[in-house]
Amino acid sequence: MPQQSRYEMGADKTGSSADEWTHANPFAGDSGNARSTSRTLLGVVPVGILCGGLGTRVESLADDLPKSLIPLAGEPFLAHQLRRLRDEGVRDVVLLTGHRSESIETYAGDGSAFGLRVRYSPDGPELRGTAGAVKRALPLLGERFFTLYGDSLLDAALQPILDAFTAPYEGVMTVYRNADRDLPSNATVGGERILHYEKNAAPGTMTHIDYGLNAFRAGAFAEIPDGGSVDLSVVHRAMIARGTLRAFPIAERWHEIGSPEGLAETERYIASRSAKP
Numbered sequence: 001m002p003q004q005s006r007y008e009m010g011a012d013k014t015g016s017s018a019d020e021w022t023h024a025n026p027f028a029g030d031s032g033n034a035r036s037t038s039r040t041l042l043g044v045v046p047v048g049i050l051c052g053g054l055g056t057r058v059e060s061l062a063d064d065l066p067k068s069l070i071p072l073a074g075e076p077f078l079a080h081q082l083r084r085l086r087d088e089g090v091r092d093v094v095l096l097t098g099h100r101s102e103s104i105e106t107y108a109g110d111g112s113a114f115g116l117r118v119r120y121s122p123d124g125p126e127l128r129g130t131a132g133a134v135k136r137a138l139p140l141l142g143e144r145f146f147t148l149y150g151d152s153l154l155d156a157a158l159q160p161i162l163d164a165f166t167a168p169y170e171g172v173m174t175v176y177r178n179a180d181r182d183l184p185s186n187a188t189v190g191g192e193r194i195l196h197y198e199k200n201a202a203p204g205t206m207t208h209i210d211y212g213l214n215a216f217r218a219g220a221f222a223e224i225p226d227g228g229s230v231d232l233s234v235v236h237r238a239m240i241a242r243g244t245l246r247a248f249p250i251a252e253r254w255h256e257i258g259s260p261e262g263l264a265e266t267e268r269y270i271a272s273r274s275a276k277p
Contacts, residue, residue, distance in 0.1 A: 042162060043091040046141050049081065050130055051150025052098025052123050066100040068150045069107060070257055073270040076107060077257055080153055080270060082114040088158045091116060094140045095150075096133040098123040129229035135221045143218050147232075151258040152212045153266055156250045161215060164192075170220045170244040173197070173236060174211035176253060185209050189247040197236050197245075211250045220244075 051068040068078040085093060093116050097104050101122040111118025121137035128136060134147060144165075148154060156174060165172050173194050175187050185206035188196040196206065214232070220239060224230050239245035255269050256262040 042089045042159060045090070045144060045146065045162070046092040046094050047085055047090050047146040047148065048094045048096055048121075048134060048137055048141050049078075049148055049150050050096050050133060051078070051104060052096055052101070052127075052133055064100070066097075066104055066150075067257060068095075068104055069100075070263065072257065072263070072267045073274060077153075077266075078104065078108060078150070079114070081148075081150075082108070082111070082116060082118070084153065086115045090158070093118045094121055094137055094145075095119070096121050096123075096137050098127065098133070126227065127229050128227075130232040131221065131224050131230040131235050132228060134216070134232070134235075135224045135226065135230075138218050138221065141218065145216060145218075147214045147216065149212050149256075151256050151262075153255040153257075153269075154211065154213055155252045155254075156211065156213055161213070161248050164246060164248055165215050168244055169246040170217045170239050170242070171236070172215040172246045172248050174213040174248045174250050175208035176211045176250050177207060178209050179207055180204065183209055187247075189249070192246055193243060194236070194240055194245040194247045197233060197240060199233055208247075208249075212254055212256075213250075 049068075051066060068081075069076040071077075072080065082093065093111060095104060095108065095118060097120055101120070105120055108114070108118050119140050121133070121140055123133055123136070130147075134141070146158070146161075161172055161174065173187070175189060175194070178185055180203055184201060184203060185208055186197060186199050186201050187194055187208040187210055188206050189208055197210070198206070216235070220235050223238065224235065236245060255266040257266050
C-alpha cells in the first residue's frame with residue numbers, strides 16, 4: 001500500500017451550524033435531496049495530501065526531490081494528483097509537507113495553474129507522522145475533510161464516499177479486497193464498519209487492504225498530541241474501538257510511486273490514459 005487519505009457543509013438534521021456536514025442517510029427516502037446537496041457542496045470540502053515522506057525506497061530515482069515532484073510522463077507526479085482531484089470536483093487542497101517542502105510550494109504555488117486553491121501545512125523541524133501532520137493542519141482542513149497519500153494516484157470517485165459519510169461515523173476508510181494478493185491485507189470488514197486494522201497483520205488473518213483515501217471529522221484527532229510522531233493507524237484504531245469507522249469498498253486497484261516497481265507501473269498507467277482519445 002502507499003505511504004501507509006466531504007462531507008457536506010451545511011446544516012444537519014440536528015440543527016447544527018452551517019459548517020457541519022449533512023448527516024441524512026443517502027439511501028433513505030430523502031436521498032435525492034441529500035445527494036443533490038452533497039454534489040453542490042463537494043467543492044468546498046478540503047482534501048489534505050500527505051506528501052511529507054522521505055521516499056527512501058525510491059531515493060535513487062528521486063535525486064533528492066520529494067516524492068511528489070518525481071517526474072512521471074513528463075511532469076511532476078503532483079500535477080497528475082491535482083488534476084485528478086480537480087476533475088472530481090475538488091477545489092480546496094492542503095499539502096501536508098515535510099522533506100523539501102519549499103520545492104513543493106515553489107512548484108504548485110497557490111494552485112491556480114491547476115484550477116484549485118492550494119495551501120500548505122509544513123511539518124517543520126520535527127517529523128510528526130501522518131496523524132501528527134493532520135493534527136497540525138486542522139486549522140486549514142476544518143471540521144470535515146479527506147486525506148490521501150502523496151505517492152498515490154487513486155481512481156475512486158469521491159462523491160459516493162461523500163454520500164456514505166453519515167452519522168454516527170467519525171471517519172471513512174476506503175478498502176480494497178485483496179485477500180493478501182500483491183500486498184498483505186491489513187483490515188477486516190463487518191457490515192459497513194471496519195472491525196480490525198493492523199498494518200503488520202499475519203498472513204491469512206485479514207481480507208482487505210486500506211486503499212489510502214480517508215475521510216475524517218476533526219474531532220477524531222482530539223486525543224492526538226500536538227508534538228511527537230503519531231501514525232494515522234492510531235486514529236483508525238480508536239475509531240474502530242468506538243464503532244465509528246465506516247468501510248467503503250473500492251473495486252479499482254490503486255497506483256503508487258512509493259517503490260521502483262510501483263513508479264514504473266504508474267507511469268505506464270498514466271501513459272495509457274493519455275493515449276486514449
